[in-house]
Amino acid sequence: MIEHPLDRTYGALADTTRRGMLVTLRDGPARITDLAAPLPISFAAVARHVGVLESAGLIEREVRGRDHWLTVRSAGLQPAEEWIAEQVSFWSLRADALAARLERRNRRP
Numbered sequence: 325m326i327e328h329p330l331d332r333t334y335g336a337l338a339d340t341t342r343r344g345m346l347v348t349l350r351d352g353p354a355r356i357t358d359l360a361a362p363l364p365i366s367f368a369a370v371a372r373h374v375g376v377l378e379s380a381g382l383i384e385r386e387v388r389g390r391d392h393w394l395t396v397r398s399a400g401l402q403p404a405e406e407w408i409a410e411q412v413s414f415w416s417l418r419a420d421a422l423a424a425r426l427e428r429r430n431r432r433p
Contacts, residue, residue: 329381333404336380341365342373346382349396356392 336342345359360370374394377383381400386393 330403330407332376332380333382333400336376336382337404339373339376342377345373345377345394346396349383349394353386353393353395356394359394 341363344363348354348359356370356374357367359374360367363370374383374385374392378385382397383400384395384397386395
């Protein structure tokens, strides 16, 4: 089975811990150890979460000496945003068409 890039994005966003990491990274780049400090999970688990975010294209890693710095890659969210916008547009048009049809039907004598 071929995995669609959106599957990775939505899979990454499906987890509360990973969404929290993205929120933390909104303040700017952070080391993995900084992300791990407040979390009640092991450093290895944090590293796995970071790997999922990285493979989904939602963060970038830069190695500086022994430290791994992470940055949000906002462009990684764009395909998901576009897909959602397409769905909203499609269903809005359908809902508008249904409302217009019901209005016409209710106006008949």
